[in-house]
Amino acid sequence: MTKHLYFWFSFTISFIFIKLAKAENYIVHMDLSVMPKAFSNQQSWYLDTLSSVSPQSRAETNINIPFSKLIYTYNHVIRGFSASLTPAELEALKNAPGYVSSVKDRSVKLDTTHSFKFLGLNSGTGAWPVSNFGKDVIIGVIDTGVWPESESFNDNGMSDVPSRWKGACESGTQFNSSLCNKKLIGARSFSKGLIAHNPDITISMNSPRDTEGHGTHTSTTAAGTYVKNASYFGYATGTARGMAPGARVAMYKALWNEGSFTSDIIAAIDQAITDGVDVLSMSLGLDEVELYEDPIAIATFAAIEKNIFVSTSAGNEGPDVETLHNGTPWVLTVAAGTMDRDFVATLNFGSKGSVNGWALYPGNFSSSQFSIVFMDACDNTTALREVKQKIVVCQDPGGDDSLSDQVNNVQLAGNTAGVFIVNNVDISGQTPFPAIFLEQKDGDAVVDFIKSHTDPKASIEFKKTILGIKPSPRVTTYTSRGPSYSCPSVLKPDIMAPGDSVLAAWPTNIGAAVVNEDTLFSNFNILSGTSMACPHVSGIAALLKAAYPDWSPAAIRSALMTTSDQIDNTGSPIKDIGENLRAANPLAMGAGHINPNKALDPGLVYDATVQDYVNLLCGLNFTAQQMKTITKSSSNNCSNPSLDLNYPSFIAFFNDRDAKPNSTTVLEFQRSVTNVGDGSSTYRASVTPIKRLKVRVEPDVLVFRAKYEKKSFKLSVEGPRQLKEAVSFGYLSWEDGGRRHVVKSPIVATSYKIEK
Numbered sequence: 224m225t226k227h228l229y230f231w232f233s234f235t236i237s238f239i240f241i242k243l244a245k246a247e248n249y250i251v252h253m254d255l256s257v258m259p260k261a262f263s264n265q266q267s268w269y270l271d272t273l274s275s276v277s278p279q280s281r282a283e284t285n286i287n288i289p290f291s292k293l294i295y296t297y298n299h300v301i302r303g304f305s306a307s308l309t310p311a312e313l314e315a316l317k318n319a320p321g322y323v324s325s326v327k328d329r330s331v332k333l334d335t336t337h338s339f340k341f342l343g344l345n346s347g348t349g350a351w352p353v354s355n356f357g358k359d360v361i362i363g364v365i366d367t368g369v370w371p372e373s374e375s376f377n378d379n380g381m382s383d384v385p386s387r388w389k390g391a392c393e394s395g396t397q398f399n400s401s402l403c404n405k406k407l408i409g410a411r412s413f414s415k416g417l418i419a420h421n422p423d424i425t426i427s428m429n430s431p432r433d434t435e436g437h438g439t440h441t442s443t444t445a446a447g448t449y450v451k452n453a454s455y456f457g458y459a460t461g462t463a464r465g466m467a468p469g470a471r472v473a474m475y476k477a478l479w480n481e482g483s484f485t486s487d488i489i490a491a492i493d494q495a496i497t498d499g500v501d502v503l504s505m506s507l508g509l510d511e512v513e514l515y516e517d518p519i520a521i522a523t524f525a526a527i528e529k530n531i532f533v534s535t536s537a538g539n540e541g542p543d544v545e546t547l548h549n550g551t552p553w554v555l556t557v558a559a560g561t562m563d564r565d566f567v568a569t570l571n572f573g574s575k576g577s578v579n580g581w582a583l584y585p586g587n588f589s590s591s592q593f594s595i596v597f598m599d600a601c602d603n604t605t606a607l608r609e610v611k612q613k614i615v616v617c618q619d620p621g622g623d624d625s626l627s628d629q630v631n632n633v634q635l636a637g638n639t640a641g642v643f644i645v646n647n648v649d650i651s652g653q654t655p656f657p658a659i660f661l662e663q664k665d666g667d668a669v670v671d672f673i674k675s676h677t678d679p680k681a682s683i684e685f686k687k688t689i690l691g692i693k694p695s696p697r698v699t700t701y702t703s704r705g706p707s708y709s710c711p712s713v714l715k716p717d718i719m720a721p722g723d724s725v726l727a728a729w730p731t732n733i734g735a736a737v738v739n740e741d742t743l744f745s746n747f748n749i750l751s752g753t754s755m756a757c758p759h760v761s762g763i764a765a766l767l768k769a770a771y772p773d774w775s776p777a778a779i780r781s782a783l784m785t786t787s788d789q790i791d792n793t794g795s796p797i798k799d800i801g802e803n804l805r806a807a808n809p810l811a812m813g814a815g816h817i818n819p820n821k822a823l824d825p826g827l828v829y830d831a832t833v834q835d836y837v838n839l840l841c842g843l844n845f846t847a848q849q850m851k852t853i854t855k856s857s858s859n860n861c862s863n864p865s866l867d868l869n870y871p872s873f874i875a876f877f878n879d880r881d882a883k884p885n886s887t888t889v890l891e892f893q894r895s896v897t898n899v900g901d902g903s904s905t906y907r908a909s910v911t912p913i914k915r916l917k918v919r920v921e922p923d924v925l926v927f928r929a930k931y932e933k934k935s936f937k938l939s940v941e942g943p944r945q946l947k948e949a950v951s952f953g954y955l956s957w958e959d960g961g962r963r964h965v966v967k968s969p970i971v972a973t974s975y976k977i978e979k
């Protein structure tokens with residue numbers, strides 16, 4: 224496993240403990256079909272139910288009780304409400320008529336301008352002109368709020384807001400509704416859940432204004448407009464723009480510096496559905512939770528029913544397997560890759576020696592020559608402190624924390640600059656002091672130079688940006704890996720998009736860097752994480768939505784996945800930094816790296832209806848109550864239970880640990896594809912060989928006579944009941960004549976067993 228060092232510009236979610244009040248927030252699912260006719264609406268029924276379960280004694284406990292136990296009544300995302308309940312009230316509620324289920328409100332974690340060129344987006348041809356840059360598609364972003372003054376929200380030249388839009392721009396602390404425009408068409412905030420958790424809280428910025436920066440960054444990554452001469456202290460200079468510069472943005476702030484809770488997030492999704500967003504972008508998630516207990520999965524089911532495309536982040540807990548969140552079958556789950564851009568500094572030594580190393584130091588640095596000294600592992604802090612006015616060179620000896628210890632030691636010693644020789648390390652984020660990270664061979668040259676001179680000197684030039692880096696993209700170490708905890712039979716993540724060192728807009732009053740002890744400000748910032756990868760896909764999905772308004776979310780997802788790239792810019796398989804640069808497997812990057820131009824013309828799509836998702840839930844053997852919680856319906860049709868969703872990827876588990884040696888089994892997948900190309904066409908199947916497995920496709924030729932015609936096929940994988948390899952993989956491709964379309968799906972065979 225590769226070591227990694229991230230200077231996360233961290234978003235910390237404060238956990239608030241309420242010692243006094245025993246009441247806690249719950250999201251409660253109700254069966255509306257049993258609501259007595261006497262109630263005119265669901266809210267009055269919920270209020271009545273709550274007062275019936277609430278003993279008088281609660282008012283006598285001398286605790287600061289919120290006026291109403293009811294926090295939110297939800298209209299779309301669930302049938303039910305959120306409320307603050309004592310254990311006794313919760314128990315009483317469980318016996319109330321119409322009660323289905325409840326989960327405790329949970330804290331949520333965020334997964335924290337060149338990328339458009341890297342993805343091949345071009346004003347003249349391809350996805351941008353065909354989709355009219357995503358014109359009029361509305362992207363709802365659930366995040367930390369927005370900095371509306373950013374140039375990236377400039378609405379010059381945009382047409383009037385579509386009349387179907389029902390959203391609003393809410394005023395509040397330092398936020399005037401006049402701050403919205405034709406680009407940023409909505410801004411709302413949701414904090415009732417947070418306040419119910421801590422009734423005494425003072426929210427410092429009670430409005431949609433972003434006090435963290437994350438939401439400004441993600442929303443402009445998805446749909447920021449053109450900003451010339453954008454840069455981060457001289458790095459990544461150029462014209463910045465989002466993936467869908469013609470799309471509109473609506474911000475739903477549900478993540479606060481004071482805390483973030485699912486009750487607020489699903490209220491935001493509920494409102495976004497009412498307002499009429501087309502795409503939802505959520506760079507956040509809940510780890511290790513079943514679908515029927517994951518409010519985000521449940522709320523997005525409602526969004527899919529309304530044909531809203533949902534893009535989510537996989538999480539930053541890689542490179543271990545089974546770390547992924549949002550492994551929800553109806554959303555798109557995005558992994559983070561690198562771009563072909565590096566930020567570097569040049570170390571000049573001797574008369575003609577010079578090497579480049581990774582660097583993202585935002586401060587100014589003297590162009591003078593300094594003495595340079597080799598300090599081995601830089602673990603002797605006394606010795607480091609004795610070295611004044613010198614560039615120190617450190618060799619990373621390897622080990623879990625050795626590099627971050629070295630970096631800390633040099634920073635604390637106050638040396639002029641640090642040169643860190645590292646091996647295969649995935650580094651991202653700003654450094655608060657002049658630091659440069661060299662590959663071993665370059666480091667060796669520097670160390671040789673130092674050792675062979677009596678008074679060695681060197682200089683460093685920071686703030687350089689290099690494009691065309693090869694190989695790229697690569698899978699980042701931190702991106703969370705599948706299989707999905709909540710639904711292992713659907714291969715996750717789905718796709719990879721740029722997530723490393725992404726430049727996007729930033730609030731000008733929030734620190735974008737720290738140099739020495741000083742905070743620096745900038746209207747753009749460079750961040751890394753699956754949080755940054757997710758909005759890239761949200762923007763590209765908006766382009767597809769503009770081009771094909773009638774396509775279902777599943778059809779758009781399929782187009783994105785089956786046209787993605789598995790090959791990097793050197794023509795080799797995409798590599799995984801977290802796996803010692805071995806070829807990346809689909810549990811890390813999904814189907815491949817997103818290719819927006821190809822996604823516009825996928826040829827065939829694997830579509831799925833809401834009933835297909837219901838069949839999947841039935842296949843998971845969920846109880847009627849769990850089904851009802853997710854689908855909001857008390858009459859789910861479970862006549863066709865199936866774990867085999869019509870999905871553009873395949874995962875086959877060969878994990879029977881009790882199997883007799885050499886015994887084999889055949890796993891079958893039934894799929895259907897819809898011809899979205901024009902007219903008739905003939906597709907032939909080809910499968911890349913997978914070691915120890917026999918993969919068959921029947922039939923292996925599909926003849927389509929008309930657009931939107933559907934054809935079915937069966938893919939079977941024969942192999943040992945217990946596979947030796949943790950993961951083996953290959954690809955199924957459907958190709959029409961002349962390879963005009965290649966519809967490619969990953970096939971994963973694995974011996975993993977999800978332990979719950």
Ligand SMILES: *[C@@H]1O[C@H](CO)[C@@H](O)[C@H](O)[C@H]1NC(C)=O
Nearest residue numbers: 394395397398399400401402
């Ligand atoms: C909001 O902005 C408008 C137009 O700039 C101004 O007239 C109004 O007074 C502002 N409202 C508040 C509450 O600041």
Ligand SMILES: *[C@@H]1O[C@H](CO)[C@@H](O)[C@H](O)[C@H]1NC(C)=O
Nearest residue numbers: 451452453454456457460461
């Ligand atoms: C771009 O911005 C930099 C720093 O903000 C400034 O020095 C430079 O003059 C700008 N260039 C153009 C062409 O506007």
Ligand SMILES: *[C@@H]1O[C@H](CO)[C@@H](O)[C@H](O)[C@H]1NC(C)=O
Nearest residue numbers: 585586587588738741742743
């Ligand atoms: C770096 O130099 C520029 C131009 O002289 C100046 O505007 C900026 O404040 C300096 N940055 C720091 C961190 O001192």
Ligand SMILES: *[C@@H]1O[C@H](CO)[C@@H](O)[C@H](O)[C@H]1NC(C)=O
Nearest residue numbers: 602603604605606607608609
């Ligand atoms: C650390 O460096 C100091 C000063 O150069 C030296 O006296 C000491 O022996 C070193 N410690 C170790 C463990 O090498």
Ligand SMILES: *[C@@H]1O[C@H](CO)[C@@H](O)[C@H](O)[C@H]1NC(C)=O
Nearest residue numbers: 712841842843844845864866
């Ligand atoms: C669901 O139940 C059936 C019948 O008992 C069983 O064969 C199947 O393995 C179960 N599926 C899951 C996902 O547990």
Ligand SMILES: *[C@@H]1O[C@H](CO)[C@@H](O)[C@H](O)[C@H]1NC(C)=O
Nearest residue numbers: 834838858859860861862863
């Ligand atoms: C359930 O779905 C099946 C097809 O999958 C259909 O034949 C049947 O009529 C449905 N049952 C109900 C009650 O809708």
Ligand SMILES: *[C@@H]1O[C@H](CO)[C@@H](O)[C@H](O)[C@H]1NC(C)=O
Nearest residue numbers: 882883884885886887915943
């Ligand atoms: C399993 O197969 C291997 C290789 O084909 C063979 O050497 C071995 O004897 C087999 N074991 C059993 C128990 O049949």
